[in-house]
Amino acid sequence: MPELGKYAATVLSAYGVSLILLAGFVLLSMWQSRRIKRKLDDAEARRRNG
Amino acid sequence: MSFWEYANPRKFIATADALLPWIAGLAAAALLTGLVWGFFFTPEDYRQGSTVKIIYLHVPAAMMAINAWAMMLVTSLVWLIRRHHVSALAAKAAAPIGVTFTLIALLTGAIWGQPMWGTWWAWDPRLTSFLILFLFYLGYMALWAAIEDPDTAADLTSVLCLVGSVFALLSRYAVNFWNQGLHQGASLSLDKEENVADVFYFPLLVAIAGFILLFVALVLMRTRTEIRARRLHAIEMRERLG
Numbered sequence: 001m002p003e004l005g006k007y008a009a010t011v012l013s014a015y016g017v018s019l020i021l022l023a024g025f026v027l028l029s030m031w032q033s034r035r036i037k038r039k040l041d042d043a044e045a046r047r048r049n050g
Numbered sequence: 051m052s053f054w055e056y057a058n059p060r061k062f063i064a065t066a067d068a069l070l071p072w073i074a075g076l077a078a079a080a081l082l083t084g085l086v087w088g089f090f091f092t093p094e095d096y097r098q099g100s101t102v103k104i105i106y107l108h109v110p111a112a113m114m115a116i117n118a119w120a121m122m123l124v125t126s127l128v129w130l131i132r133r134h135h136v137s138a139l140a141a142k143a144a145a146p147i148g149v150t151f152t153l154i155a156l157l158t159g160a161i162w163g164q165p166m167w168g169t170w171w172a173w174d175p176r177l178t179s180f181l182i183l184f185l186f187y188l189g190y191m192a193l194w195a196a197i198e199d200p201d202t203a204a205d206l207t208s209v210l211c212l213v214g215s216v217f218a219l220l221s222r223y224a225v226n227f228w229n230q231g232l233h234q235g236a237s238l239s240l241d242k243e244e245n246v247a248d249v250f251y252f253p254l255l256v257a258i259a260g261f262i263l264l265f266v267a268l269v270l271m272r273t274r275t276e277i278r279a280r281r282l283h284a285i286e287m288r289e290r291l292g
Contacts, residue, residue, distance in 0.1 A: 002089065002090055002100070002103075003100075004100040004103075005094070005099055005100055006099070007099050007100045007101045007165060008100070010100075010101055010104075010161055010162065010164070010165055011100050011101060011103050011104060013161055014104045014107060014108075014157075014158045014161045014162065015085075015089065015103075015104075015107065017154070017157050017158070017161070018107045018111070018154045018157070018158055021150055021153060021154055021157075022150070022154070022264075025146070025147070025150045025268075026264075026268070029268055029271055029272055029275070030271070032272075032275055033271055033272075033274065033275045036275050036278045036279050036282060037275075037278055039282055040278045040279075040281060040282045040285075043282055043285040043286065043289075044285065046289070047285060047289075
């Protein structure tokens with residue numbers, strides 16, 4: 001861990017907020033992608049089977 | 051082979067499927083390298099102390115907040131002129147990414163500003179134009195959600211995107227247009243004299259590359275999702291009509 005001095009809380013909170021937002025957004029996008037693909041696969045299977 | 055072949059949804063999905071693992075892998079590697087290098091292996095600035103480390107998040111996020119809107123502008127124009135659905139869906143897919151980057155830029159700026167400027171917020175030209183850009187992103191997403199017919203939604207959001215481009219431009223050049231306010235000039239410039247010192251510059255370039263690659267990966271993934279959602283909606287409508 002680098003020596004952040006009196007600004008440690010400032011730097012760590014900036015990194016914390018940013019990484020939570022980035023990781024949260026990436027995970028949300030992946031979850032939406034899988035959910036829609038699964039629903040589309042099911043719908044196309046229903047359509048094929050009449 | 052023409053570029054416009056990618057306006058075919060099937061072709062776009064096949065290309066996205068092939069490219070996505072590579073671009074996502076490169077994005078993760080560049081982001082990790084840039085942020086670890088910047089956070090652990092760069093010195094303090096003689097004036098800003100360790101808060102200079104926030105630059106590796108703030109500058110790339112702010113750049114991509116504006117560039118995401120620029121990408122939406124191009125794809126919106128393609129929709130308005132050539133009526134390619136994938137283009138409209140790419141703009142729709144990019145908006146939540148842009149709003150996330152804008153939020154990161156605003157929050158990291160506020161967190162940095164408190165100890166450096168003595169305030170979380172100031173009605174400075176660049177900060178204010180960035181806040182307006184953030185509101186335009188929210189309005190753009192709300193407009194897509196509010197209109198049921200996808201073509202009408204694409205038309206109206208494209209017009210909103212053209213209007214919002216003024217604020218995207220102002221966000222980029224506000225510091226140059228109005229030589230006042232708290233926000234300093236650009237951290238990266240073609241003029242070497244204005245650039246940050248090399249010890250900060252190189253990890254910053256790697257972090258920027260990581261943010262760009264992350265943006266491309268997310269646009270590919272989310273556009274693919276939007277195309278599939280449109281197809282799913284069409285099948286469900288047909289089922290309901292019997």
